[in-house]
Amino acid sequence: MNLHGRDMISLRGLTDEELLHIFDTADEFEPVARGEKHSDVLKGKVVGALFFEPSTRTRLSFESATQRLGGGTLGFAEARTSSVAKGETLADTIRTVEKYCDTIVLRHPKMGAARLAAKMAEIPIINAGDGAGHHPTQTLLDLYTIRKVSGKIEGINLGLVGDLKYGRTVHSLAYAISRFTSRIFLISPPSLKIPREIVGDLSDMGVKVIENSNLDKVLPQLDVLYVTRIQKERFPDPAEYSKVKGTYRIDLETLEEAKSDLQVLHPLPRVDEIAPEVDSSPYGRYFDQVFYGVVVRMALLSLILG
């Protein structure tokens, strides 16, 4: 089990043991991520962050992870600023920027961009989202957060709620958690159900998929509720959107029937899927999730570059 020099395009290439090894490594970095301990694991190393579309959250999380470990970062926050955008091919950009750094964190609007980059580059590529493709460090942090807030990952009853049709995040998380559990709960309006092929894949993995459009029915069984946004644009009829939106909004009343130790997660940013009153309740863990994102990225960077 050795992640040194490996690309991170999707989680498919990682064994369960490798995933757990990343998580164990992450545990050790927590005090460093809090600024309580120094680390020089990435001293002298440079992480290139090429964001061809803006994603402040992901970019800052990687920058924090790098700096906490004593490394440096460079790159751009959007393609517009990049002279690289002047008609140069992605391949040439990658082969140029790899001379400036030890790994490239790539965010790109086009699916497949990260895989292409990995093919061109001699240094490891970390996919930070490629359009409708993958965003493996988001899934890693989701899984890691589940393990942290629930104390374990095996056998967790996870419910995914919101737009399960178009949400890349929930698709990846559904596949990933299915390595460790035997049931998964999917809550969405009928028009935004998860694609049938994913249900088929999960069943093939031996996971029982429980689909329901009524959150209240399912809620009492859940250990973790993962909430995502439902985008207005997905609905041809605004009236239908309003109805659905109301149904899946999480507030303290919604959570009355939940287990007392239910953990509510959200990839953020939220709009109004979760009421602010949940933030300071014992249920709301989405800001902790942000922190675990830094920790798990520290682990990843240290294992790939260390």
Next chain:
Amino acid sequence: MNLHGRDMISLRGLTDEELLHIFDTADEFEPVARGEKHSDVLKGKVVGALFFEPSTRTRLSFESATQRLGGGTLGFAEARTSSVAKGETLADTIRTVEKYCDTIVLRHPKMGAARLAAKMAEIPIINAGDGAGHHPTQTLLDLYTIRKVSGKIEGINLGLVGDLKYGRTVHSLAYAISRFTSRIFLISPPSLKIPREIVGDLSDMGVKVIENSNLDKVLPQLDVLYVTRIQKERFPDPAEYSKVKGTYRIDLETLEEAKSDLQVLHPLPRVDEIAPEVDSSPYGRYFDQVFYGVVVRMALLSLILG
């Protein structure tokens, strides 16, 4: 007297002793700010710089201060680049970004933004300007510069010239210097006089306020002349603007009647309030003021995070 973990929203919350302690600490950091000495005071620490409106000067000054002390910086230089700007509330942005760093330096166009951020955040917030509100590190650097260039701060005869009606910088400085002096000189056109309530406050603090629209009359008594810009937009009549502008432009001729050790300051950027010939004269200290801004921010960061 302990600034560790404290927010810095306005100077009101600081005692005189705390102010002087910051200045004494700043004195020690001077050789580090010049790159002559290393410091690892902020090693492993990360400073988040969230600039919801651009302020290159303030941002670079904080970045320099952080890097000179061995810390790292991350953030954004304007809200446009920030995905954070996609409808997320300031509260959520703050609670997210605080997971990436040890303190947040916040620049925001809306008054009260920094105080709100401080209420939401677990980590200390440093206000780097909130619209018509405060900009405490500007005032700190103004005071510190006065102490450096005059050798003392107590009993200094400070003159503020320019737009005293709308200038946030001069209001804050007037309050702050009044802790240490018994007289203050305010020079402005009648239409841009300092608000009456500020005059009342200063009088209540036991300070004699000398207002005059004629700089020449007052100049010979001053130890420090703090010049600010008069913005054309403030005048309904362009002719009146031109007249006023000419009156308060500082050049070597203007300064002929000044004390030989008068020190001229300016928050910068200047347009033409001060003639370039003053720059290399013994009077011009505004570029030193820039340097003292780095030093005093180093002191602040080290005391808050150290």
Next chain:
Amino acid sequence: MNLHGRDMISLRGLTDEELLHIFDTADEFEPVARGEKHSDVLKGKVVGALFFEPSTRTRLSFESATQRLGGGTLGFAEARTSSVAKGETLADTIRTVEKYCDTIVLRHPKMGAARLAAKMAEIPIINAGDGAGHHPTQTLLDLYTIRKVSGKIEGINLGLVGDLKYGRTVHSLAYAISRFTSRIFLISPPSLKIPREIVGDLSDMGVKVIENSNLDKVLPQLDVLYVTRIQKERFPDPAEYSKVKGTYRIDLETLEEAKSDLQVLHPLPRVDEIAPEVDSSPYGRYFDQVFYGVVVRMALLSLILG
């Protein structure tokens, strides 16, 4: 021979010995640039990168060089973001930013900007391109790359191909290589020949200038072929552009008559002057050139600031 504290506005001010000393220093930094070795040569130092026009490649190269040596960087990637752009003079910007750092790397659209900056600043200024003026670190990296890929620089048969009329890069390189060689090959369409005064200067330096519009005729004699882009805008007649463009496109067929150890360079980004098939051939060295750019900038920064 001491570069400490020196400005780097153009290569004219450097003796041949100084050039070679920079290259020798660069050789030592190679493992550091690859992230294989740590260096603290710039520890506690801050490099200001002021890019008044975007140049991602140059900016990232300097940032990489700085970070590999343990230093910090700050600045802006384009003037738009810079509050500095609000009508402040370049002189004032420089005298402000020099308080934040130990050297300023300046990219500016106006010729002469770097020289003006150097006149105003107390700290050393490194010209990273000033419009139609100079870009000395590009020329340094071109020369250094020639030395690296050919094993020597003296007596090399260098061919410059493309737009030799407007290309600042090739003009500077022609002058610089002429210090070390006795022949130079210039290949361009008749309408884009190098200016006559440059030919005169090179002849005065004792260099034989061989001009030819036919690359095939000259190619077999070359040790290094330096390719540059021909911009469509230069041609009044699009048909003429297409013809020329085809003629100078380098692919493996073009190179059949070349020496087996010909080295092909390009300042990048390329559009289609060089076919991708050349990249992985022994001829294509332009991505190595990118790497040597970091190394030579490390050498320069360490010698100026160290």
